[in-house]
Amino acid sequence: MSLKPQNVTDYPNINTIFQVWKFKENLEIQDSFQRLCALVLNLNNSVVNRFPDSRASCIIGIGFEAWKRLGLKEPLPKELENFTEIKGDKHTAISTFGDLHFHFRADDYSICFDMAIEISKILTPVAESIEEIRGFKYWDNRSVLGFVDGTENPHGKDRDVFAIIGDEDVGYSGGSYLFVQKYLHNMDAWRGLSTEDQEKIIGRSKENDIEMSDEVKPDNSHIALANIGDDLKIVRDNMPFGRPSSNEFGTYFISYASSFSTTRKMLENMFVGNPKGNYDRILDFSTAKTGSLFFVPSKDLLDEFSG
Numbered sequence: 001m002s003l004k005p006q007n008v009t010d011y012p013n014i015n016t017i018f019q020v021w022k023f024k025e026n027l028e029i030q031d032s033f034q035r036l037c038a039l040v041l042n043l044n045n046s047v048v049n050r051f052p053d054s055r056a057s058c059i060i061g062i063g064f065e066a067w068k069r070l071g072l073k074e075p076l077p078k079e080l081e082n083f084t085e086i087k088g089d090k091h092t093a094i095s096t097f098g099d100l101h102f103h104f105r106a107d108d109y110s111i112c113f114d115m116a117i118e119i120s121k122i123l124t125p126v127a128e129s130i131e132e133i134r135g136f137k138y139w140d141n142r143s144v145l146g147f148v149d150g151t152e153n154p155h156g157k158d159r160d161v162f163a164i165i166g167d168e169d170v171g172y173s174g175g176s177y178l179f180v181q182k183y184l185h186n187m188d189a190w191r192g193l194s195t196e197d198q199e200k201i202i203g204r205s206k207e208n209d210i211e212m213s214d215e216v217k218p219d220n221s222h223i224a225l226a227n228i229g230d231d232l233k234i235v236r237d238n239m240p241f242g243r244p245s246s247n248e249f250g251t252y253f254i255s256y257a258s259s260f261s262t263t264r265k266m267l268e269n270m271f272v273g274n275p276k277g278n279y280d281r282i283l284d285f286s287t288a289k290t291g292s293l294f295f296v297p298s299k300d301l302l303d304e305f306s307g
């Protein structure tokens, strides 16, 4: 059965807000959650109608603990669990808590802002905000490290294939596994490298975004380790963020995948290394400060959840 997915395969937009929420203890949350699901469906319909060219959307992801506490559908999505940390010799992909994740996208920041306000009105009485990041398109889709990000993402129909669950988990088709990590970059150290050395860390040229040949590309470059094969892809929508006056610069890594094990395999390659010890050099300049897994139900399932 093909169910209507949330907007997980949309292309990156110019403005984004990411929010992570934690439900307060000992409170009745069912009613708020039902209203939230209805609101998400409503907001998406409304922005498409009001601003058809804005490519605006709002996506809700639900964490493992929230799913259980809310007593949502059983059995659970096959790979929904609390993310368990991945520890390499030098770097760790830590696991942090999150009950709900929101991903707001639009060309005009005002649209993201207003959608976030409506969601927050429902959630503030019953949940604490544990993260709110404003991401933006930096030049031609560059991360703050100065390299174009997103080039080898799947395109066209491949986006559906790699981001959306099909028949492999009956009951959850149209859904997706959302994994997020907030990275902070050591920009002083990064800027201290020559462009040539930075290129060896990413595996692509900086100015024109050309991939290095296999003979030249170092085994510990980011793309050598993150590329785990043509059949194992995810849809990424990373966004830069930062506060220059506080010397805080980061990348909000966000991915949608039809199977979480694909994302996890990439993380293992990056953090543990392949072979073990040959870890991703990007991590010497980028620290994962969060790491959480969420399930993004289809719009049809959200409709069921809305009561």
Ligand code: HEM
Residues within 6 Å of the ligand: 143, 145, 147, 148, 149, 150, 151, 152, 153, 181, 183, 202, 204, 222, 223, 226, 227, 234, 238, 251, 253, 263, 266, 267, 282, 286
């Ligand atoms: C590729 C940046 C974290 C998976 C890239 C590229 C850049 C980049 C600049 C090359 C252009 C492209 O194809 O998109 C970053 C930054 C990160 C980060 C700044 C955070 C510090 C991650 C993580 C994963 C990942 C955590 C997986 C869990 C990938 C994949 C590719 C890629 C699959 C494409 C590889 C290929 O097939 O060539 N990333 N990335 N990235 N990244 Fe990341």
